[in-house]
Amino acid sequence: xxxxxxxxxxxxxxxxxxxxxxxxxxxxxxxxxxxxxxxxxxxxxxxxxxxxxxxxxxxxxxxxxxxxxxxxxxxxxxxxxxxxxxxxxxxxxxxxxxxxxxxxxxxxxxxxxxxxxxxxxxxxxxxxxxxxxxxxxxxxxxx
Amino acid sequence: xxxxxxxxxxxxxxxxxxxxxxxxxxxxxxxxxxxxxxxxxxxxxxxxxxxxxxxxxxxxxxxxxxxxxxxxxxxxxxxxxxxxxxxxxxxxxxxxxxxxxxxxx
Numbered sequence: 001x002x003x004x005x006x007x008x009x010x011x012x013x014x015x016x017x018x019x020x021x022x023x024x025x026x027x028x029x030x031x032x033x034x035x036x037x038x039x040x041x042x043x044x045x046x047x048x049x050x051x052x053x054x055x056x057x058x059x060x061x062x063x064x065x066x067x068x069x070x071x072x073x074x075x076x077x078x079x080x081x082x083x084x085x086x087x088x089x090x091x092x093x094x095x096x097x098x099x100x101x102x103x104x105x106x107x108x109x110x111x112x113x114x115x116x117x118x119x120x121x122x123x124x125x126x127x128x129x130x131x132x133x134x135x136x137x138x139x140x141x142x143x
Numbered sequence: 144x145x146x147x148x149x150x151x152x153x154x155x156x157x158x159x160x161x162x163x164x165x166x167x168x169x170x171x172x173x174x175x176x177x178x179x180x181x182x183x184x185x186x187x188x189x190x191x192x193x194x195x196x197x198x199x200x201x202x203x204x205x206x207x208x209x210x211x212x213x214x215x216x217x218x219x220x221x222x223x224x225x226x227x228x229x230x231x232x233x234x235x236x237x238x239x240x241x242x243x244x245x246x247x248x
Contacts, residue, residue: 015164015165016166019162022196036227037226037227040196040230041230044197044198044227047164047196048198051164051165051198051199104172105200105203105204106165106203107206107235109199110198112234112235113198113199
Protein backbone atom coordinates (compact mmCIF):
# COMPACT_ATOMS: atom_id res chain seq x y z
CA UNK A 1 0.00 0.00 0.00
CA UNK A 2 1.33 3.40 -0.99
CA UNK A 3 -0.37 5.28 1.81
CA UNK A 4 -1.53 4.56 5.32
CA UNK A 5 -4.76 6.47 5.49
CA UNK A 6 -6.83 8.94 3.49
CA UNK A 7 -10.02 10.98 3.49
CA UNK A 8 -12.04 12.74 0.80
CA UNK A 9 -14.45 15.61 1.37
CA UNK A 10 -16.75 17.41 -1.01
CA UNK A 11 -18.54 20.62 -0.09
CA UNK A 12 -20.09 23.68 -1.79
CA UNK A 13 -18.07 26.88 -2.15
CA UNK A 14 -19.76 28.69 0.76
CA UNK A 15 -17.46 30.81 2.95
CA UNK A 16 -18.68 29.08 6.13
CA UNK A 17 -16.87 25.99 4.81
CA UNK A 18 -13.44 27.68 5.12
CA UNK A 19 -13.43 27.00 8.87
CA UNK A 20 -14.94 23.55 8.35
CA UNK A 21 -12.29 22.51 5.80
CA UNK A 22 -9.25 23.62 7.85
CA UNK A 23 -10.66 22.05 11.02
CA UNK A 24 -11.44 18.77 9.22
CA UNK A 25 -7.87 18.56 7.87
CA UNK A 26 -6.45 19.41 11.31
CA UNK A 27 -8.54 16.61 12.88
CA UNK A 28 -7.34 14.16 10.24
CA UNK A 29 -3.70 15.23 10.67
CA UNK A 30 -3.92 14.80 14.44
CA UNK A 31 -3.15 11.06 14.08
CA UNK A 32 0.32 12.04 12.75
CA UNK A 33 1.13 13.63 16.10
CA UNK A 34 1.98 17.08 14.69
CA UNK A 35 3.40 19.93 16.73
CA UNK A 36 1.18 22.97 17.32
CA UNK A 37 3.24 24.91 14.78
CA UNK A 38 2.86 22.21 12.10
CA UNK A 39 -0.87 22.02 12.73
CA UNK A 40 -1.16 25.81 12.52
CA UNK A 41 0.73 25.86 9.21
CA UNK A 42 -1.50 23.13 7.73
CA UNK A 43 -4.71 24.86 8.85
CA UNK A 44 -3.50 28.15 7.37
CA UNK A 45 -2.51 26.62 4.00
CA UNK A 46 -5.83 24.76 3.69
CA UNK A 47 -7.73 27.92 4.60
CA UNK A 48 -5.93 29.84 1.82
CA UNK A 49 -6.55 27.19 -0.83
CA UNK A 50 -10.25 26.78 0.01
CA UNK A 51 -10.73 30.56 0.18
CA UNK A 52 -9.23 30.88 -3.30
CA UNK A 53 -11.83 28.39 -4.63
CA UNK A 54 -14.65 30.35 -2.98
CA UNK A 55 -13.47 33.82 -4.04
CA UNK A 56 -11.86 33.17 -7.42
CA UNK A 57 -12.93 29.80 -8.86
CA UNK A 58 -16.64 30.39 -8.38
CA UNK A 59 -17.03 34.20 -8.29
CA UNK A 60 -20.73 34.30 -9.18
CA UNK A 61 -22.00 30.84 -8.34
CA UNK A 62 -21.75 28.09 -5.77
CA UNK A 63 -19.68 25.19 -7.09
CA UNK A 64 -18.11 22.05 -5.70
CA UNK A 65 -14.77 21.85 -3.92
CA UNK A 66 -13.09 18.48 -3.41
CA UNK A 67 -10.45 18.02 -0.74
CA UNK A 68 -8.36 14.88 -0.43
CA UNK A 69 -5.83 14.16 2.29
CA UNK A 70 -3.48 11.21 2.41
CA UNK A 71 -0.82 10.14 4.83
CA UNK A 72 2.22 9.04 2.87
CA UNK A 73 5.26 7.23 4.18
CA UNK A 74 7.84 9.13 6.24
CA UNK A 75 5.09 11.09 7.96
CA UNK A 76 4.11 13.21 4.96
CA UNK A 77 0.66 14.75 4.75
CA UNK A 78 -0.49 15.09 1.13
CA UNK A 79 -3.37 17.50 0.40
CA UNK A 80 -5.17 18.07 -2.91
CA UNK A 81 -7.82 20.79 -3.22
CA UNK A 82 -9.70 20.85 -6.48
CA UNK A 83 -12.41 22.97 -8.08
CA UNK A 84 -14.13 23.03 -11.44
CA UNK A 85 -14.36 26.80 -11.60
CA UNK A 86 -13.09 29.51 -13.93
CA UNK A 87 -9.41 28.56 -13.69
CA UNK A 88 -6.38 30.84 -13.54
CA UNK A 89 -5.19 32.30 -16.86
CA UNK A 90 -1.74 33.26 -15.59
CA UNK A 91 -0.57 31.06 -12.71
CA UNK A 92 2.83 32.78 -12.46
CA UNK A 93 1.15 36.16 -11.99
CA UNK A 94 -1.30 34.75 -9.44
CA UNK A 95 1.56 33.34 -7.37
CA UNK A 96 3.31 36.70 -7.12
CA UNK A 97 3.02 38.30 -3.64
CA UNK A 98 0.42 41.06 -3.35
CA UNK A 99 -1.17 40.29 -6.69
CA UNK A 100 -4.91 39.99 -6.15
CA UNK A 101 -8.07 40.26 -8.19
CA UNK A 102 -10.04 40.05 -4.94
CA UNK A 103 -11.49 43.01 -3.03
CA UNK A 104 -10.28 45.07 -0.06
CA UNK A 105 -10.72 42.12 2.28
CA UNK A 106 -8.06 40.18 0.36
CA UNK A 107 -4.30 40.72 0.67
CA UNK A 108 -2.78 38.84 -2.27
CA UNK A 109 -0.67 36.79 0.13
CA UNK A 110 -2.51 33.46 -0.13
CA UNK A 111 -0.10 31.68 -2.48
CA UNK A 112 2.93 33.11 -0.67
CA UNK A 113 1.65 31.68 2.61
CA UNK A 114 0.89 28.26 1.09
CA UNK A 115 4.36 28.16 -0.46
CA UNK A 116 6.20 29.12 2.70
CA UNK A 117 4.16 26.94 5.10
CA UNK A 118 4.22 23.71 3.08
CA UNK A 119 7.13 21.48 2.05
CA UNK A 120 5.84 21.11 -1.54
CA UNK A 121 3.34 23.28 -3.36
CA UNK A 122 2.03 23.02 -6.93
CA UNK A 123 -0.82 24.69 -8.80
CA UNK A 124 -2.22 23.45 -12.07
CA UNK A 125 -5.04 25.26 -13.79
CA UNK A 126 -6.88 25.39 -17.09
CA UNK A 127 -9.00 28.39 -18.02
CA UNK A 128 -12.67 27.46 -17.80
CA UNK A 129 -11.95 24.01 -16.41
CA UNK A 130 -10.75 24.53 -12.89
CA UNK A 131 -7.76 24.59 -10.59
CA UNK A 132 -5.95 21.97 -8.55
CA UNK A 133 -3.69 22.83 -5.64
CA UNK A 134 -1.42 20.02 -4.53
CA UNK A 135 0.62 20.46 -1.39
CA UNK A 136 2.62 18.33 0.99
CA UNK A 137 3.95 18.83 4.46
CA UNK A 138 6.53 16.61 6.02
CA UNK A 139 5.99 16.36 9.75
CA UNK A 140 8.91 15.94 12.13
CA UNK A 141 8.86 12.72 14.07
CA UNK A 142 8.83 13.58 17.72
CA UNK A 143 11.26 11.70 19.89
CA UNK B 144 -20.36 40.50 15.80
CA UNK B 145 -19.27 42.66 18.71
CA UNK B 146 -15.82 43.67 19.90
CA UNK B 147 -15.06 45.30 23.22
CA UNK B 148 -13.12 48.51 22.88
CA UNK B 149 -12.02 51.26 25.20
CA UNK B 150 -10.51 54.69 24.83
CA UNK B 151 -7.91 55.94 27.29
CA UNK B 152 -5.82 59.10 26.81
CA UNK B 153 -6.23 59.10 23.04
CA UNK B 154 -5.43 55.39 22.80
CA UNK B 155 -8.18 53.16 21.42
CA UNK B 156 -7.88 49.45 22.18
CA UNK B 157 -10.05 47.05 20.20
CA UNK B 158 -10.16 43.47 21.49
CA UNK B 159 -10.65 41.12 18.55
CA UNK B 160 -11.93 37.59 19.07
CA UNK B 161 -12.27 34.27 17.25
CA UNK B 162 -10.86 33.14 13.92
CA UNK B 163 -10.10 35.76 11.25
CA UNK B 164 -10.62 34.34 7.77
CA UNK B 165 -12.23 35.50 4.52
CA UNK B 166 -15.69 34.56 5.84
CA UNK B 167 -15.62 37.25 8.54
CA UNK B 168 -12.84 39.64 7.38
CA UNK B 169 -15.22 42.17 5.84
CA UNK B 170 -17.13 42.53 9.12
CA UNK B 171 -13.86 42.96 11.09
CA UNK B 172 -12.67 45.62 8.60
CA UNK B 173 -15.93 47.55 8.87
CA UNK B 174 -16.15 47.39 12.67
CA UNK B 175 -12.54 48.57 13.11
CA UNK B 176 -13.02 51.38 10.56
CA UNK B 177 -16.19 52.62 12.25
CA UNK B 178 -14.60 52.60 15.71
CA UNK B 179 -11.56 54.53 14.45
CA UNK B 180 -13.84 57.00 12.71
CA UNK B 181 -15.96 57.46 15.84
CA UNK B 182 -13.08 57.96 18.32
CA UNK B 183 -10.34 59.45 16.09
CA UNK B 184 -7.61 58.07 18.40
CA UNK B 185 -3.92 59.03 18.25
CA UNK B 186 -3.03 55.37 18.75
CA UNK B 187 -5.11 52.33 17.91
CA UNK B 188 -4.22 48.97 19.46
CA UNK B 189 -5.65 45.82 17.88
CA UNK B 190 -5.57 43.26 20.66
CA UNK B 191 -5.23 39.70 19.30
CA UNK B 192 -5.20 38.02 22.73
CA UNK B 193 -8.45 36.12 22.03
CA UNK B 194 -7.81 35.51 18.33
CA UNK B 195 -7.23 31.80 17.78
CA UNK B 196 -6.57 31.74 14.02
CA UNK B 197 -5.54 34.16 11.27
CA UNK B 198 -5.02 33.57 7.55
CA UNK B 199 -4.13 36.04 4.79
CA UNK B 200 -7.52 37.72 5.30
CA UNK B 201 -6.15 38.84 8.68
CA UNK B 202 -3.38 40.67 6.83
CA UNK B 203 -6.06 42.57 4.90
CA UNK B 204 -7.72 43.47 8.22
CA UNK B 205 -4.41 44.91 9.52
CA UNK B 206 -3.65 46.74 6.24
CA UNK B 207 -7.10 48.35 6.25
CA UNK B 208 -6.70 49.43 9.89
CA UNK B 209 -3.27 50.82 9.03
CA UNK B 210 -4.85 52.82 6.21
CA UNK B 211 -7.62 54.12 8.53
CA UNK B 212 -5.03 55.25 11.09
CA UNK B 213 -2.67 56.88 8.59
CA UNK B 214 -5.60 58.92 7.22
CA UNK B 215 -5.93 60.57 10.63
CA UNK B 216 -2.14 60.60 11.10
CA UNK B 217 -2.36 58.12 13.95
CA UNK B 218 -0.37 55.05 14.87
CA UNK B 219 -1.38 51.38 14.78
CA UNK B 220 -0.12 48.75 17.20
CA UNK B 221 -0.84 45.02 17.35
CA UNK B 222 -0.70 43.27 20.69
CA UNK B 223 -1.14 39.82 22.22
CA UNK B 224 -0.26 37.95 19.02
CA UNK B 225 0.03 34.20 19.56
CA UNK B 226 2.39 31.99 17.48
CA UNK B 227 0.03 31.02 14.61
CA UNK B 228 -0.99 34.59 13.66
CA UNK B 229 2.62 35.69 14.18
CA UNK B 230 3.85 33.21 11.55
CA UNK B 231 1.27 34.55 9.07
CA UNK B 232 2.25 38.16 9.80
CA UNK B 233 5.97 37.32 9.43
CA UNK B 234 5.44 35.43 6.14
CA UNK B 235 3.62 38.45 4.73
CA UNK B 236 6.17 40.99 5.93
CA UNK B 237 3.52 43.00 7.76
CA UNK B 238 5.67 42.84 10.89
CA UNK B 239 7.89 45.38 9.12
CA UNK B 240 5.02 47.86 8.63
CA UNK B 241 3.35 47.72 12.03
CA UNK B 242 4.66 47.55 15.57
CA UNK B 243 3.81 44.11 16.94
CA UNK B 244 3.80 42.91 20.53
CA UNK B 245 3.68 39.17 20.87
CA UNK B 246 1.62 37.38 23.51
CA UNK B 247 3.40 36.64 26.75
CA UNK B 248 3.48 32.86 27.02
